[in-house]
Amino acid sequence: MNTVVLVSGRGSNLRAICDAIDAGTCDANIVGVVSDRAKAAALEFAEGRGISTKVVSLRKGDDRDLWNETLTSQVAELQPELIVLAGFMRVLGPPLLERFPGRIINVHPALLPSFPGHNGPQDALDGGVRITGCTVHVVDSGVDTGPIIAQAAVPVLPNDTAETLHARIQVQEHKLLPRVIHQIATGAIELDPLRVASPLGDPTRSLMSPDL
Numbered sequence: 001m002n003t004v005v006l007v008s009g010r011g012s013n014l015r016a017i018c019d020a021i022d023a024g025t026c027d028a029n030i031v032g033v034v035s036d037r038a039k040a041a042a043l044e045f046a047e048g049r050g051i052s053t054k055v056v057s058l059r060k061g062d063d064r065d066l067w068n069e070t071l072t073s074q075v076a077e078l079q080p081e082l083i084v085l086a087g088f089m090r091v092l093g094p095p096l097l098e099r100f101p102g103r104i105i106n107v108h109p110a111l112l113p114s115f116p117g118h119n120g121p122q123d124a125l126d127g128g129v130r131i132t133g134c135t136v137h138v139v140d141s142g143v144d145t146g147p148i149i150a151q152a153a154v155p156v157l158p159n160d161t162a163e164t165l166h167a168r169i170q171v172q173e174h175k176l177l178p179r180v181i182h183q184i185a186t187g188a189i190e191l192d193p194l195r196v197a198s199p200l201g202d203p204t205r206s207l208m209s210p211d212l
């Protein structure tokens with residue numbers, strides 16, 4: 001399944017997808033990595049792996065509509081069957097969403113619909129929850145509001161900071177995201193333009209953190 005990964009920064013999820021591809025557990029072919037920032041560790045990693053990379057940057061004062069159009073044409077050139085937002089810190093506009101309806105997924109560091117937005121781990125701490133986690137969902141026009149595909153739970157420990165909690169959430173993200181991509185590639189999860197059809201079996205059951 002030809003897959004484009006959109007990134008903004010570190011790219012640990014991109015690495016996890018590549019590791020799973022190498023291990024034969026994720027049946028995806030990454031045809032390109034697109035970043036909204038010229039300097040991103042994720043880009044360096046992709047280049048080092050020989051993956052085609054593109055930068056579509058958006059700076060203060062730039063025309064956002066134009067950026068959305070450029071992003072869409074750059075991504076479309078790669079002819080993806082699936083687009084994965086892996087730490088891509090922008091809300092997508094209508095052009096990309098309409099070009100690839102239901103074919104864009106995102107990984108978020110909280111159990112949606114709780115704690116959407118940029119500060120999932122800190123918001124979970126502030127909210128006093130004992131369990132948080134990560135979510136892979138279909139992207140729609142909202143901020144982390146699209147249909148949920150799969151989730152993994154992570155306990156909040158007494159002395160957690162946002163950093164320690166996020167690090168443990170990422171351990172789960174790195175298992176969940178490649179697994180969901182694989183399930184989409186094999187047809188175990190069907191993405192519908194309007195909603196997510198029932199996956200075969202219940203993917204969340206086996207994805208709960210073993211720590212619980």
Ligand code: GRF
Nearest residue numbers: 010011012013087107108109
């Ligand atoms: C992840 O925690 C993801 O959930 C969020 O941004 C972070 C990206 O991490 N959307 P990385 O760049 O993949 O290391």
